Amino acid sequence: MKLTRRHTLMMAFGSAVAAIMPFKAFAAVEDEIQAFTGGAEMGSEGITLIAPEIAENGNTVPIEVNAPGAEAIIVFAAGNPTPAVATFNFGPLAADQFASTRIRLAGTQDVVAIARMSDGSFVQARQEVKVTIGGCGG
Numbered sequence: 859m860k861l862t863r864r865h866t867l868m869m870a871f872g873s874a875v876a877a878i879m880p881f882k883a884f885a886a887v888e889d890e891i892q893a894f895t896g897g898a899e900m901g902s903e904g905i906t907l908i909a910p911e912i913a914e915n916g917n918t919v920p921i922e923v924n925a926p927g928a929e930a931i932i933v934f935a936a937g938n939p940t941p942a943v944a945t946f947n948f949g950p951l952a953a954d955q956f957a958s959t960r961i962r963l964a965g966t967q968d969v970v971a972i973a974r975m976s977d978g979s980f981v982q983a984r985q986e987v988k989v990t991i992g993g994c995g996g
Contacts, residue, residue: 925973937967
């Protein structure tokens with residue numbers, strides 16, 4: 859294959875687009891967090907996020923979120939094409955503000971859980987999950 863100026867420019871443009879894509883996904887997460895919290899400050903006490911440090915299969919990653927006194931909990935996967943992966947709402951008669959599910963992760967990324975507490979405050983927990991292919995390590 860002969861490398862022409864046109865091919866070089868096309869490869870440079872493709873590389874630039876590929877480099878910018880993760881920033882666009884991160885911006886989408888920040889926009890959705892802003893919409894959920896209304897721009898309020900977030901604490902870190904009062905919510906627990908349990909996710910594996912290393913997931914051998916990104917198709918079924920188990921997570922657990924516990925936030926006593928929460929009205930709602932939303933979970934984001936920052937690197938997914940659609941970052942909001944789960945929303946849990948709790949009524950006044952809920953015995954526990956605990957949820958457990960399996961989510962799909964597109965690759966190694968942060969999982970973020972944000973809880974809206976009954977007093978109107980917000981708390982968040984964040985954990986990185988490394989997704990391996992075939993269990994070969996991170």
